[in-house]
Amino acid sequence: MYLLVVPKGGKWWRIDYRFEGKRKTLSLGTYPEVSLKEARLRRDEARSILNDGIDPSHQRKPSEQAGAHTFEAVAREWYAKFRMQWAASHAVKMLGRLENDVLPWIGTRQIDRVEPPELLTLFQRVEGRGSLESAHRVQQLTSRVFRYGVATGRCTRDPTADLRGALPPARSGHFPTITNPKEIGALLRAIDGYQGSITTRCALQLAPLVFVRPGELRHAEWAEINLTSAEWRIPGAKMKMKRDHLVPLAPQAIAVLQEIQPLTGIGRYVFPSTLSAERPMSENTVNSALRRLGYMKGQFTGHGFRSMASTLLNENGWTPDAIERQLAHVEGNAVRAAYNYAEHLDERRRMMQWWADYLEGLRHGGNMESNQ
Numbered sequence: 001m002y003l004l005v006v007p008k009g010g011k012w013w014r015i016d017y018r019f020e021g022k023r024k025t026l027s028l029g030t031y032p033e034v035s036l037k038e039a040r041l042r043r044d045e046a047r048s049i050l051n052d053g054i055d056p057s058h059q060r061k062p063s064e065q066a067g068a069h070t071f072e073a074v075a076r077e078w079y080a081k082f083r084m085q086w087a088a089s090h091a092v093k094m095l096g097r098l099e100n101d102v103l104p105w106i107g108t109r110q111i112d113r114v115e116p117p118e119l120l121t122l123f124q125r126v127e128g129r130g131s132l133e134s135a136h137r138v139q140q141l142t143s144r145v146f147r148y149g150v151a152t153g154r155c156t157r158d159p160t161a162d163l164r165g166a167l168p169p170a171r172s173g174h175f176p177t178i179t180n181p182k183e184i185g186a187l188l189r190a191i192d193g194y195q196g197s198i199t200t201r202c203a204l205q206l207a208p209l210v211f212v213r214p215g216e217l218r219h220a221e222w223a224e225i226n227l228t229s230a231e232w233r234i235p236g237a238k239m240k241m242k243r244d245h246l247v248p249l250a251p252q253a254i255a256v257l258q259e260i261q262p263l264t265g266i267g268r269y270v271f272p273s274t275l276s277a278e279r280p281m282s283e284n285t286v287n288s289a290l291r292r293l294g295y296m297k298g299q300f301t302g303h304g305f306r307s308m309a310s311t312l313l314n315e316n317g318w319t320p321d322a323i324e325r326q327l328a329h330v331e332g333n334a335v336r337a338a339y340n341y342a343e344h345l346d347e348r349r350r351m352m353q354w355w356a357d358y359l360e361g362l363r364h365g366g367n368m369e370s371n372q
Contacts, residue, residue, distance in 0.1 A: 001043045003031060011104075013039040015046060019055045026056055029108040069154050071114060071145065072107035078148040087242075094141065101126050101138050111146070112155040116162040123167055135167055176297075177304035179311045185362035187300070190293045192363070200289050202260040203271045203281060207302060209253040209356055211309040211327070213240060214302040218281040220270040222261075227254055245328045248349040250356035309355060316358075322347045
């Protein structure tokens, strides 16, 4: 018997044994929930079962049911079932939350015996680290595991439902932005005068014209862009909502791409990393450049171009449906959404051209009028 210590993932009692010529490992629970004395009792019980010619992994007491009804067993089964539907980065985050914030405390508990008070203690432990938003995410995660447990017959209810309102509300995650026309003009002129890498400057110049998410911008590939038809087609695998997205390109956006094409056009990425052309620009590059231009984190970020466009396009009378579709926000009807990447396309082309003209006017110190 030994104690397996997983960095940031808890401590697990284990025993190794052989059955029918095969090496196997049996979990005896987590420390300190399972004491050394209890672990030794479970080890002795497993040895007794093994001496009877039975694999202890399949013949635990009915109350344990080979661990199939523990919270950990249900959680890992749920994770294995759904992880392929998530982006790799999201799957890593979900598993990390399970192994760091949940399983060390309630992993060995029978899922139908976990009560709201112990869950609240678990969530408050995360909150106590100064991570209120993370505490809410852990609550959502455990709720999904319980609901899966209900669906598979391992428990009868989701006890996290009793804790609604028990945690303080998380602060809104809105990104700082600029919507004053004069301030936008000043920002655009500052970007034009950026003294760093031309790749970074072009990324900054293109960002307000297309207002995609920062990750979508830095992962842009030349193969996705058609300068002749003035379109950028982003595959669903790169999008937050996992749906293809079409970005009409105004002449101002085409001009930015044509400027950088001689430099990066022979490679894969429009905005490659300075360290390797085989990798996209770092996720910190745009925000770092904005800091160099004097825009601090609380004033403006790369994500702020989206809020800027959304606010001003709505204020200037463009159709909310066209704006939301161009922002690639989730469509309520999932079946319809799978096929509507080109929905409102004619209006979106006109809107993107108006927006580029509007920004150009602000850059030159003008005060553009509404499209109405």
